Amino acid sequence: MKILIHTCCAPCTIYPLTTLRKEGHEVRGYFYNPNIHPFTEFTRRRDALAMLADMSRFPVIFDEGYDLENFLTGALERGKDRCSFCYHIRLDRTFRKALEERSDAVTTTLLYSKYQKHEQIVVVAEELAAKYSMPFLYKDFREGWKEGQAEARRLNLYRQNYCGCIFSEAERHKQQF
Numbered sequence: 001m002k003i004l005i006h007t008c009c010a011p012c013t014i015y016p017l018t019t020l021r022k023e024g025h026e027v028r029g030y031f032y033n034p035n036i037h038p039f040t041e042f043t044r045r046r047d048a049l050a051m052l053a054d055m056s057r058f059p060v061i062f063d064e065g066y067d068l069e070n071f072l073t074g075a076l077e078r079g080k081d082r083c084s085f086c087y088h089i090r091l092d093r094t095f096r097k098a099l100e101e102r103s104d105a106v107t108t109t110l111l112y113s114k115y116q117k118h119e120q121i122v123v124v125a126e127e128l129a130a131k132y133s134m135p136f137l138y139k140d141f142r143e144g145w146k147e148g149q150a151e152a153r154r155l156n157l158y159r160q161n162y163c164g165c166i167f168s169e170a171e172r173h174k175q176q177f
Contacts, residue, residue, distance in 0.1 A: 007029040007108075016141045027058070106128075
């Protein structure tokens, strides 16, 4: 199948990409992440993914849209449900891109991170799959967490220490005190 995989960053892409390729899929990445803050963090993650794409011969579509205001407005409106909103805006754009690209299915590297709200991601993705009549390829990539992180270190790829949004960055700092 031709799979369009939403990519949040290079380290989270390694294991899912390897897995999907081993299964015989043709995989193309889609980087759309207006949640990442600050902009310098956005560019570091984008550039690290570009490095991985080059090393792995992995075609990636980079959506340079940095609609931070829309993300912040929606996240603030949703309060504690902001993660679900974040998953929705990123995956909605991915499903639309998959239709344009004539992909056979969509998946996401968000399913790799042990720090993400896995069940919420699945619910959002399944709703969007029904909305766009585009299959969602579910895989629990978390089983490859250690393997993917070790490979990211070996490749000397930038590895972030928070989800990406300003809220997760603030939570990370609160935990340090």
